[in-house]
Amino acid sequence: MDKDSIRFSPAEQTALKRADSHKNPRRKSKRNPGRSMFIALYLAPALILYAVFVVWPLIQAFQFSMYRWSGLSNQSTMIGLDNFRALAHDDHFWNALKHNIWLEIVIGVLVVILSLVVAHALIAKGSSVKWLRGVILFPQMMSLIVVAILWMFIYNPQFGLLNAIFGALHMPGDQKTWLGKPDTALAAVGIAFAWYAVGFYAMLFAAGLSGIPAEVNEAAELDGAVGLQKFFKVTWANLWAMKRIVAVHLTITVLNVFVLVFIMTSGGPDRATDVLLTYLYERAFTDSNFGYATAIAVANFAVAMVLTLIILKAIGRDPTEARDFKRLKT
């Protein structure tokens, strides 16, 4: 992530400039020890809570990952990178990672496509759209627990909605145990995730779509670009900034999918839906192998970082910028 964009938003920049002006409270603070006290006092509650419950455990996580530890304090042994070496030879770990990557690619692409379609619906005009903007985030507002259980019922072989639909249409697939079969379970969980997540990304894409200047669309239409052609040649290119945000956000969200898998399948049947975080949970709280579990968490985080960097590299440049530059020269 770009350092400057995080540290200095425009609003902060003005704040910084303000800090240099003569009315700057900081300059006063040299004369006024009360002000330093004020600053310290007001920052303290948040900083202490944040340091104790977030920063300190975070530091410990990297430390723990280098220990063999079963939870009893006198039985921890520093083993350096051995946990990571063991991970590299752990079939269950690779199996879980494979499912994460499968979800990233298949479900990630599905979510992006659906979100783009829904985004077009969201920026359409008319009475049918008015309610859509409110309704679209309903799934996202529900607890993932509720989403998980609701979809378990939808997939239920006896009375689930899905089999009822198949039955009503007299299609094969009736009476199928979607979550119970290794070949359909992961996809079934992924589709529940898509139902949950699409609304949010659709809203982001909708914001991106309405940010495309009207002239760009008009020019494209004058040039005879319509429908899908216009979408791929014009719209898709102009969404670059939003694509970047969606891709990074979605990648990290999918990688951290836990509740859905944990509740819907617990990684089963026969590890067919195991993902890194369910495997981590099993290692930590079923096997009490806490050091190893933390190593999985660190590996999970490393995967997130690598994927994020790849995405930022791939969608890193503003394609319209280059074009403007050329136009200026000619």
Add this chain to the structure above:
Amino acid sequence: MNKALRQTAFALLYISILGPMLWMFISSIKPGYEIVSSPWSLPNPVHLINYSKAWNENGLGHAFTNSILICVGALIILLPAGAMAAYVLARYPFKGSQIIFGTFLGGMMFPFFLVMVPLFFLMTQIHLFDTKIGLILVYVGFSLSFTVFVLTGFFQTLPNELAEAAMLDGCNDHATFWKVMLPLAKPGILVVGVFNAIGLWNEYGLALVLMPSPQNRTLPLGIANLASTQQYGSDWGALFAGLVIAVVPVLAVYWLFRNEIHRTMMAGALKG
């Protein structure tokens, strides 16, 4: 033709979002055997006993109270602590204030799973494991990133002149904050409060690890427990009622504040 296609597309979209939820509501007022035998039928007669079963016999009433206590408790600590820190970070730049702001922001990047195991032991060590106050403090810690981020931005948009005028009128730093700036920041604090309340109400992972005993269950834990016990009892009606109990408060709050929530979610993601 084109119009018909459009209408169909919109109808499909509405059905795929609302269909499963509607099914959940309808099933929650049907007796268990009817859910199994005729999933499509409308309830006849309305079977409200599911709700009293879920609420009383299955302990969701107790879990509901726990969830309220924990949400409210977390907000009572989070909002003042977050607002005070954000105010200082927004209006009293000092050496290192950018680093502190960056540290708060950085927290949004790390998934809680990274700290799951260390947190489990930390809470045991400081005797806050499996206590409401313990979960409240952890929730506050994990909500601070987003809260400080949004509120800092909010305080920066407030006109500087007001604070200066208050100072000239003889307010000191404390009075300026509590009497002038904080009331002005109410809309921002409201949004952050609603946003965090929804997130904490729905939270499952941290509660799962930190709150094992049944009497401490939050609503998501209570529902997960109900789901796993009903697999043997197969009283599906009560479980559907439980889902509705968990969802309705959130959807109501969301509907009231939906425009603000949309804006805040966008801001959070755009920081990304």
